Amino acid sequence: MDSENESGDAPCFGHLLVGGHPVDPDTARDVARFRRAERASLVAARALPSVEREMATDALIDGLDRIVALAQGMTVAAYWPIRGEPDLRPWMRKVYDAGAHVLLPVVIEEQAPLEFRTWSPDSRMARDVWNILVPADGAPRRPDVVIAPLVGVDKDLYRLGNGGGYYDRTLALIAPKPRIIGVGFSGCWLPTIFPMPWDVRMDDVLLSDGTHLTR
Ligand SMILES: Nc1nc2c(c(=O)[nH]1)N(C=O)[C@@H](CNc1ccc(C(=O)N[C@@H](CCC(=O)O)C(=O)O)cc1)CN2
Numbered sequence: 001m002d003s004e005n006e007s008g009d010a011p012c013f014g015h016l017l018v019g020g021h022p023v024d025p026d027t028a029r030d031v032a033r034f035r036r037a038e039r040a041s042l043v044a045a046r047a048l049p050s051v052e053r054e055m056a057t058d059a060l061i062d063g064l065d066r067i068v069a070l071a072q073g074m075t076v077a078a079y080w081p082i083r084g085e086p087d088l089r090p091w092m093r094k095v096y097d098a099g100a101h102v103l104l105p106v107v108i109e110e111q112a113p114l115e116f117r118t119w120s121p122d123s124r125m126a127r128d129v130w131n132i133l134v135p136a137d138g139a140p141r142r143p144d145v146v147i148a149p150l151v152g153v154d155k156d157l158y159r160l161g162n163g164g165g166y167y168d169r170t171l172a173l174i175a176p177k178p179r180i181i182g183v184g185f186s187g188c189w190l191p192t193i194f195p196m197p198w199d200v201r202m203d204d205v206l207l208s209d210g211t212h213l214t215r
């Protein structure tokens with residue numbers, strides 16, 4: 001007798017599980033290829049001349065001032081800029097000065113959820129798995145608000161990021177769910193990112209031309 005055929009396991013043909021969701025592997029492969037190509041052109045397109053970049057960043061900070069009501073003790077996850085992302089460090093300083101806690105994402109391990117650690121202007125910094133500057137120490141904290149850098153965004157508030165799947169993995173686990181605000185320069189628009197079951201929708205999108213979408 002063939003013991004393999006005696007196994008009680010359900011047969012599983014042709015599906016992948018991503019974050020617990022069944023996904024057709026051909027679709028996943030096509031979407032990954034599409035996203036890789038879009039990422040490359042969107043990142044290239046955001047290489048703005050420095051005056052334009054400064055004006056766009058100031059506009060984003062004005063927008064954040066309008067839509068995020070800072071309160072003593074709240075936790076706001078920002079990010080340390082890489083690859084031409086908007087540099088929100090002046091806003092991080094404002095958040096800190098308002099008595100809220102600024103958190104930064106830390107990749108502890110590839111293909112695993114992020115950890116958020118408290119940052120202050122005098123934090124000792126180290127580099128994470130992706131060589132991004134992160135607070136060297138501190139306990140993991142749960143964010144009330146997450147500012148997520150956009151590579152791309154679509155009208156349904158789905159985010160295209162740097163391609164690690166880190167925010168999706170992390171945000172799916174945090175309870176209660178934080179308010180997720182995507183920020184980017186005005187050239188981030190895509191007709192669709194072809195959302196997949198693991199993609200977590202954002203609550204707000206803020207672009208440097210003043211666009212503010214909410215749902
Ligand atoms: N400033 C900032 N910090 C952040 C993030 C971010 O997007 N911005 N992250 C948000 O997640 C995490 C880091 N995410 C990263 C995700 C992918 C790659 C990366 O280099 N990926 C490969 C392959 C990409 C692809 O498949 O297209 C590469 O670019 O070579 C780097 C960092 C945590 N910290």
Ligand SMILES: Nc1ncnc2c1ncn2[C@@H]1O[C@H](COP(=O)(O)OP(=O)(O)OP(=O)(O)O)[C@@H](O)[C@H]1O
Nearest residue numbers: 018019035160161162163164165166167168169198
């Ligand atoms: N919740 C999850 N659990 C397991 N794997 C996941 C999860 N979310 C995403 N992934 C994996 O990560 C890969 C990249 O995802 P995606 O294209 O959505 O990244 P991204 O949102 O652009 O990246 P990032 O959040 O790091 O900026 C996917 O192909 C998928 O395999």
